Amino acid sequence: MMLLEQIGMRVPVVQAPMAGITTPALAAAVAHAGGLGSLGVAAMDAARARQEVRAVRAATSARFNVNVFCHQPPRRDAGRESAWLDGLANDFARFDAAVPETLADGYRSFLLDDAMLRMLVEERPGVVSFHFGLPAAAQIGALRDSGAILLGSATSLADALKIRAAGLDGIVAQGWQAGGHRGVFDENGPDERLETRELLAALSGVGLPLIAAGGIMARADVQAAMDAGAVAAQCGTAFLMAEEAGTTAPHRQALASGKTRMTRAISGRPARGVENIISRRDDSAAPDYPLPYSALKALHGAASAAGETGYGPFWAGTGCAEARPGTAAEILGRLVP
Secondary structure (H helix, E strand, C coil): CHHHHHHCCCCCEEECCCCCCCCHHHHHHHHHCCCECEEECCCCCHHHHHHHHHHHHHHCCCCEEEEEECCCCCCCCHHHHHHHHHHCHHHHHHCCCCCCCCCCCCCCCHHHCHHHHHHHHHHCCEEEEEECCCCCHHHHHHHHHCCCEEEEEECCHHHHHHHHHCCCCEEEEECCCCCEECCCCCCCCCCCCCCHHHHHHHCCCCCCCEEEECCCCCHHHHHHHHHCCCCEEEECHHHCCECCCCCCHHHHHHHHHCCEEEECCCCCCCEEEECCCCCCCCCCCCCCCCHHHHHHHHHHHHHHHCCCCCCCCCECCCCHHHCCCECHHHHHHHHCC
16 A cells, blocks of 8 residues: 555546546546546647646646656558558548558657656656556656656566566556557567456566556456455546546447457557457558557548548447446546445
């Protein structure tokens, strides 16, 4: 429980930092109610992220979490990228839309983002978490010197040991059921696909506080995670229906299907979302993250304008059918043991 005390959490629930979904209002509401609110800033530049951080700070004096992506830059392969675009041609043609000429790298890795590092050091949200890997030692040192509590996401013992070696304060143990992007350090390496309880058991000897993530939708799930050794639970899908969340109406409606699928077809990295037209596509030849995103966003925009939402990157975990609407505080209350 020491980690929760350091953060100032009164309840053992972390609102997951879902990039594109989290809003300052959502993060502030969860933090104000005693949990750990989070912002996902992976799709933002430092200036926009600073605005979001300041908006949260204006609404609460509590610590909150800012999450960044630490992926390796994509390896460019013109032939592979051209073939991927060719494979989308018929889909674009359905909506009389032109296929993009190239794929774009629209997500700057924190590893290369000095401006984002400066922003975090200056704004001091209190907690910073990392996905897809770890920053450089100098980046970790600068954040540590700013007073930040540092968390890393792990899906395996190997990655958890790297987090420990880097001197972080805690581990988000992301089970196979979790929605959104899988936090594997090497997306092309082996993946045991451990579910949350199995992963907690595998990481029990690492010696860092564990925050369980994946398939946690109700009070009983949070309690079960804590009984299995976690100090808290991170919940994302449960907050997708929050009034303060940036979840679109089609995304909210899609959750009711309860069917999810892990796919690389949207972004180039394995990620779990609602099963639909795009997530059912063969993803074996997907270019590196985040290159496919640029074409998918254009396709989703054209399709949505025609009333077709089946190309949406509707991230969700396996418990998505259990998501219920309410304010963030109400949803948090349903999760607290």
